[in-house]
Each structure stands twice: as C-alpha cells, then as structure tokens.
Amino acid sequence: MLAPRLAFIDVETTGANPVVDRVTEIAILRVEDGRLVERWSSLVNPGIPIPPTIQRFTGITDAMVAQAPGFDALKDGVRALFADCVFVAHNARFDYGFIKNEFRRIGEAFDAPVLCTVKLSRALFPQYHRHGLDALIERHGLECTARHRAMGDTDALWQFAQLVCGQFEAPVLETAVLKAMKAPSRPAGLPEGALEGLPEGPGVYLFYGENDLPLYIGKSVSLRSRVMSHFSADHRNAKEARIAQQVRRVDWQTTAGELGALLLESRLVKARKPTENRQLRETEAVFGLRYDGARKRGPVLLREALNGSDPAAWEAVYGAFRSKREADNALRDLAALYKLCPRRIGTEPWGEGACMAHQMKRCAGVCAGRESPDEHDARLLKVLESLRLRRWPWDGPVAIREHHGETGRSAVHVVDRWCLLGSVEDEGALGELLAAPSPRSFDLDVYRVLSRWLDSPAARGAVTPLG
Structure with missing residues (x-):
C-alpha cells in the first residue's frame, strides 16, 4: 500500500x-x-x-x-x-x-x-x-x-x-x-494551500504584503504557471525575488482570454496603484502635441491633454506622451533628420538670433530668416504624421469576442476609436451595453494593448463591426 x-x-x-x-x-x-x-x-x-x-x-x-x-x-x-x-x-x-x-x-x-x-x-x-x-x-x-x-x-x-x-x-x-509527497516551493510567509486553487486559465493575479495595498498586479494566459514561477528558486530578476519575499496573500480574477487579462490588468493597476507596478500607474498626464501655425514667436506645438477625452474631438493632434522628456526625445530625433528648428518645435527655449542647431548646420534656419515659417512648418507637418496614433480601422464600434474552452468563460469587449466602452460575459448583456454605451474615453494603455492585439490576423478575425 x-x-x-x-x-x-x-x-x-x-x-x-x-x-x-x-x-x-x-x-x-x-x-x-x-x-x-x-x-x-x-x-x-x-x-x-x-x-x-x-x-x-x-x-x-x-x-x-x-x-x-x-x-x-x-x-x-x-x-x-x-x-x-x-x-x-x-x-x-x-x-x-x-x-x-x-x-x-x-x-x-x-x-x-x-x-x-x-x-x-x-x-x-x-x-x-x-x-x-x-x-x-x-x-x-x-x-x-x-x-x-x-x-x-x-x-x-x-x-x-x-x-x-x-x-x-x-x-x-x-x-x-x-x-x-514533495511540497511545492512557496514563500515562507504565504499560508499553506494559498497557491493550489490557482487555475491554469487566463486572468490577473494580485500579490499582497502585510496590508490591503497590492504589492504587484500581473497577468498571464496561465495563472497557475505564472504565479508559481514567481516563487521558483531561479528568480528572473531582483524585483521578482524582492516581491516573493514580501508576499503574504495571493488573489486572482479569471478572464475569458488574453485580451481580457491585459485590459483587466491595466484597469486594476490604475485603480489599486500597486507599489511594484510602475509602467501602468501614471497615466493622468498623457498629452499630445497640437499644431498652432498662427504663432509667429514661441513654439508652434502645444500640449493637449488626451486621457479621458474623445478621440473624435482631436484635431491636428500628434503623438501620445507621458512626460515632456518623452515628447522632447521624439521631436529631437525628427529635428535632427529633417533640420527642424528646436526653438520653433519647443525643445529649446525661445531666444533672439539663430539657434545653436543652425550654427551647427542642423537647422535649416527659420530662426535666422533663411527659410520662412511656412516652409519650415510644411516640413514639420509632414514628419509629424509619423507620430499620429493609428487610424481606427472600422467606421464605428466593434465587438471583440473571447472564449476559453477549458474554463468555459466567454467575454465580449466593445471598442470604438481605441476606447473600451465596456466588457460583458454574454450576448444578453451585450444588448444592454449597446443600448446605453459608455462615452468614448481615451486611455493610452488600452490603446497600446488594442493596437498590439489587433496586429494579429487571428485577433482581427474575432472582431465584429457593430454598425
């Protein structure tokens, strides 16, 4: 026996x-x-x-x-x-x-x-x-x-x-x-059995320390495998080792697929602000650059807040940035390639005389009267097109369906102009959502999740235009 x-x-x-x-x-x-x-x-x-x-x-x-x-x-x-x-x-x-x-x-x-x-x-x-x-x-x-x-x-x-x-x-x-009879590896501070109920399907996991503020929120197409990997002996980096030492409780929410997990992770990180998630936390200051050609002095690119706004209302807005440094780095790269004036695009303070870039033959000379503002800005507007957000591929809102065969979970995500209008678990609830949809509200992380997701032909096959 x-x-x-x-x-x-x-x-x-x-x-x-x-x-x-x-x-x-x-x-x-x-x-x-x-x-x-x-x-x-x-x-x-x-x-x-x-x-x-x-x-x-x-x-x-x-x-x-x-x-x-x-x-x-x-x-x-x-x-x-x-x-x-x-x-x-x-x-x-x-x-x-x-x-x-x-x-x-x-x-x-x-x-x-x-x-x-x-x-x-x-x-x-x-x-x-x-x-x-x-x-x-x-x-x-x-x-x-x-x-x-x-x-x-x-x-x-x-x-x-x-x-x-x-x-x-x-x-x-x-x-x-x-x-x-060999016990699985787990942190000393984690209660016995805390990991054994984890499902193999997709979803989001939350690590807690001594209080109710999450340490870390992550997502995976296989919750059990991913969470267990956090506690393996061969941690991938110092951050994972530090988190594993602090974990006292693990919670999770299952989803119908990878897209649902990505969207849920983004939402939970913003709502709960876990201490170890950095990339998805700060999104309130997201801005684009609006061109104002009527300005004769000073920069012609002005910040326009994007998060929470309706993309349909944007006009002559380029890019989406979380910080001035991120925007300036993108503009400097374009300026170097196309001899744009750093003063006119706003990466350097306005001043008298030619800019330093012109003296180094890196600016075509709008600041020194060597070209007109219209000539400079015509070139600027062409290169700014490379910063525009991707065009929404459909005429209106779409439904993106997910289904996980092993768990039986289903979900329908309704999206319009890269904005998530809502997610429901069945077709009956979809009718209610479409009858009273949420307003379009731009979120940079949702945009990035969706644009990467829809690059896949299989993912686009799950899209149904709603007319």
Missing part, C-alpha cells in the same frame, strides 16, 4: 482561496494496512454565503448548509480521523490548505504528511498529459456516484489508490510516493 495509514479526503468550498473562502463539505475515508476502516462525511456551515456559480457547480446551496454544523463542531472528529495518517487528496495542497486554515481560524494547529494523487498519477503515468480527476475517472474506469461532491470524489481517489497498488511493484510505488 502507499503507506500503513491513509486518510483520503475531499472538501467542497465557497471558492478557491483558502485564506478567505470556507469549507462547505468534507468527506474522509480512513484506510489502515490497505483496509477501509472508517467512512465519514458532513456538510459544513461556512458562515458566509456560497457564490451562485459555486452553488451551480457543486449543487451545495446556502439552504443545504444553513442547519449544518460549523467546522468548530467537527474539528475533534476530523482530527481523530487523521491521527497518524498521511493526508491524501487530489491536488492535495488545496484541500490541506483549507483544512489547515479552518483549524487556524479556531486557534488550533494542524499538520500532517501530504500525498497528492495528481503528482502520483504524473509519476506513474507520465505518458498522459491530463491528470485531473475527470481524466483519471475516464482513463481508469473509476466509479464516481456524485462528481464535485466530497464523498463521490473521495471514493474515486480510494479506487485509484487500489488500482495503482495492484498494478505497480513496491519499488516503483515508493519512488512515485516520494515525488507525490
């Missing part, structure tokens, strides 16, 4: 985060020397509402747990069932994290050696790609009378353990068990 004493367990919960979510059902099978000696299960009153999506998924409703005992009333029986046993579960650190945190809430410690049947399956059946419980049930012909209910899933695990014990020799099993 895998060990002399085993306790197979499955828990159903209000969500995937053991720090904030609670247990709604527990089932435990105690096995000694290969023989089932005790079978126990109970609904658990979590003390908090069960989200509707979880109720539909498990079939456990608020009404079902209303009269059930709380975990504090079950703790002694749970502890007795685990006495001297190995804690066995599928994706075991998830279940272990919930049990450990339930004990922590009532001021008690809980510890047990942990064996994960996902890892056991990977070690014994490396030829297969999928090792979720559904895959094991289908592949090995296991019986599960109630999928996503605690006792039904626990029964399936006990059958799987019996199957592998009969199929493999002891030395092979011992090696596989050692792999299956």
Whole structure:
C-alpha cells in the first residue's frame, strides 16, 4: 500500500482561496494496512454565503448548509480521523490548505504528511498529459456516484489508490510516493494551500504584503504557471525575488482570454496603484502635441491633454506622451533628420538670433530668416504624421469576442476609436451595453494593448463591426 495509514479526503468550498473562502463539505475515508476502516462525511456551515456559480457547480446551496454544523463542531472528529495518517487528496495542497486554515481560524494547529494523487498519477503515468480527476475517472474506469461532491470524489481517489497498488511493484510505488509527497516551493510567509486553487486559465493575479495595498498586479494566459514561477528558486530578476519575499496573500480574477487579462490588468493597476507596478500607474498626464501655425514667436506645438477625452474631438493632434522628456526625445530625433528648428518645435527655449542647431548646420534656419515659417512648418507637418496614433480601422464600434474552452468563460469587449466602452460575459448583456454605451474615453494603455492585439490576423478575425 502507499503507506500503513491513509486518510483520503475531499472538501467542497465557497471558492478557491483558502485564506478567505470556507469549507462547505468534507468527506474522509480512513484506510489502515490497505483496509477501509472508517467512512465519514458532513456538510459544513461556512458562515458566509456560497457564490451562485459555486452553488451551480457543486449543487451545495446556502439552504443545504444553513442547519449544518460549523467546522468548530467537527474539528475533534476530523482530527481523530487523521491521527497518524498521511493526508491524501487530489491536488492535495488545496484541500490541506483549507483544512489547515479552518483549524487556524479556531486557534488550533494542524499538520500532517501530504500525498497528492495528481503528482502520483504524473509519476506513474507520465505518458498522459491530463491528470485531473475527470481524466483519471475516464482513463481508469473509476466509479464516481456524485462528481464535485466530497464523498463521490473521495471514493474515486480510494479506487485509484487500489488500482495503482495492484498494478505497480513496491519499488516503483515508493519512488512515485516520494515525488507525490514533495511540497511545492512557496514563500515562507504565504499560508499553506494559498497557491493550489490557482487555475491554469487566463486572468490577473494580485500579490499582497502585510496590508490591503497590492504589492504587484500581473497577468498571464496561465495563472497557475505564472504565479508559481514567481516563487521558483531561479528568480528572473531582483524585483521578482524582492516581491516573493514580501508576499503574504495571493488573489486572482479569471478572464475569458488574453485580451481580457491585459485590459483587466491595466484597469486594476490604475485603480489599486500597486507599489511594484510602475509602467501602468501614471497615466493622468498623457498629452499630445497640437499644431498652432498662427504663432509667429514661441513654439508652434502645444500640449493637449488626451486621457479621458474623445478621440473624435482631436484635431491636428500628434503623438501620445507621458512626460515632456518623452515628447522632447521624439521631436529631437525628427529635428535632427529633417533640420527642424528646436526653438520653433519647443525643445529649446525661445531666444533672439539663430539657434545653436543652425550654427551647427542642423537647422535649416527659420530662426535666422533663411527659410520662412511656412516652409519650415510644411516640413514639420509632414514628419509629424509619423507620430499620429493609428487610424481606427472600422467606421464605428466593434465587438471583440473571447472564449476559453477549458474554463468555459466567454467575454465580449466593445471598442470604438481605441476606447473600451465596456466588457460583458454574454450576448444578453451585450444588448444592454449597446443600448446605453459608455462615452468614448481615451486611455493610452488600452490603446497600446488594442493596437498590439489587433496586429494579429487571428485577433482581427474575432472582431465584429457593430454598425
């Protein structure tokens, strides 16, 4: 057998985060020397509402747990069932994290050696790609009378353990068990099980330290893999190592695809202002350059605030910049190539006489009367076209659809002139959004996300013009 004493367990919960979510059902099978000696299960009153999506998924409703005992009333029986046993579960650190945190809430410690049947399956059946419980049930012909209910899933695990014990020799099993009992790498300050509920699908993750201000917000097409990589021994840079040392809590929000994750990350970073995100935080000062040819002295390029404005109202506006330095660097490059006057374009203060660039033969001489302002500005306007934001490819708003097959999540993003008007999860809500759309409000980060996204032919294939 895998060990002399085993306790197979499955828990159903209000969500995937053991720090904030609670247990709604527990089932435990105690096995000694290969023989089932005790079978126990109970609904658990979590003390908090069960989200509707979880109720539909498990079939456990608020009404079902209303009269059930709380975990504090079950703790002694749970502890007795685990006495001297190995804690066995599928994706075991998830279940272990919930049990450990339930004990922590009532001021008690809980510890047990942990064996994960996902890892056991990977070690014994490396030829297969999928090792979720559904895959094991289908592949090995296991019986599960109630999928996503605690006792039904626990029964399936006990059958799987019996199957592998009969199929493999002891030395092979011992090696596989050692792999299956190895704990994943995680920061010392992160609670047990905090990472095991992470899904493999796309979304946004939030790292917290000692308070409710996020340390860092990131996105990925595979949340679980990306977050776990933050805590691997070989950190990619000093910033990741510093963040990993400070993390005390991890939260996440799933999306229907990569575009949704990119847009959600941008929005959350602006709203929450995490300390370790720099690039997406400061966006209020975004400006463009408006040409004013009527000015005979002083610069002819004036700043015009862009963020929050409607692109349809822009006229003779070029570029989008976060700082004067960024704008000046772009203009200096153009001035050097096309002999533009740094005084007239505003990268140097206005003064009398020829500018220094003209004396160095880098300015054609509008400042020294060698060419007219009209000649200079005709050249300027041509080169400024290279700074214009990309033309919106459609006549009006469009819908961009995303769907993630494994999670079943869908989303529709409505966009017009690079402005996100809103995102909804189904076609019914899309009708409501189109009936009362949000006004166009430019956001430089959303523009950059969308312009890169729509460079892909596959992405453009997901676009439907709305007329």
